[in-house]
Amino acid sequence: GQNIDQPTEMTATEGAIVQINCTYQTSGFNGLFWYQQHAGEAPTFLSYNVLDGLEEKGRFSSFLSRSKGYSYLLLKELQMKDSASYLCAAWDSNYQLIWGAGTKLIIKP
Amino acid sequence: SQTIHQWPATLVQPVGSPLSLECTVEGTSNPNLYWYRQAAGRGLQLLFYSVGIGQISSEVPQNLSASRPQDRQFILSSKKLLLSDSGFYLCAWKTGDHTGELFFGEGSRLTVL
Numbered sequence: 001g002q003n004i005d006q007p008t009e010m011t012a013t014e015g016a017i018v019q020i021n022c023t024y025q026t027s028g029f030n031g032l033f034w035y036q037q038h039a040g041e042a043p044t045f046l047s048y049n050v051l052d053g054l055e056e057k058g059r060f061s062s063f064l065s066r067s068k069g070y071s072y073l074l075l076k077e078l079q080m081k082d083s084a085s086y087l088c089a090a091w092d093s094n095y096q097l098i099w100g101a102g103t104k105l106i107i108k109p
Numbered sequence: 110s111q112t113i114h115q116w117p118a119t120l121v122q123p124v125g126s127p128l129s130l131e132c133t134v135e136g137t138s139n140p141n142l143y144w145y146r147q148a149a150g151r152g153l154q155l156l157f158y159s160v161g162i163g164q165i166s167s168e169v170p171q172n173l174s175a176s177r178p179q180d181r182q183f184i185l186s187s188k189k190l191l192l193s194d195s196g197f198y199l200c201a202w203k204t205g206d207h208t209g210e211l212f213f214g215e216g217s218r219l220t221v222l
Contacts, residue, residue: 048209
């Protein structure tokens, strides 16, 4: 079956760095997304990786290894507003989007 | 620029009552449209998606239905709500190519009592 795994919850300190991991098992692969979702709000797009390597966007970076079925989202210089859930999702070969359950990130002062 | 709106934002309905959630997209044509449901603390569950007017694919058997009467309008309905229909409903769109990101509406929180 198809599956995306990510930790349920993580805690980090304001100003620090945190890495949220995501592993995927899909029938084929056509790219992986990271979304941010604040409580009670809709998800907002953060990043899209289709090739191996690191994509950097300001304080956020996303990494992909297709051979390992693995991605991570790296958040630097954490701010309180980064407290949110982070969702990993991947397109399979049938262009169905498979979603992880999300990682709730708690930022402490 | 493209925008997506869904309404109502919040609703409380009794068991057995009907439901209608609406979603419209502006600034693009022939989008792929999606309805998702998210239970508290859970991931996104795809309910329906549409690649064109009148074309609806259902992913989960349930008492919900969807319609796409116009190119940029997507409606989620139910004739009789169940307690288990409570959740956060999200409409989303993407361009018609195979990959690319989804853009979400603001969400509709449904509580069935």
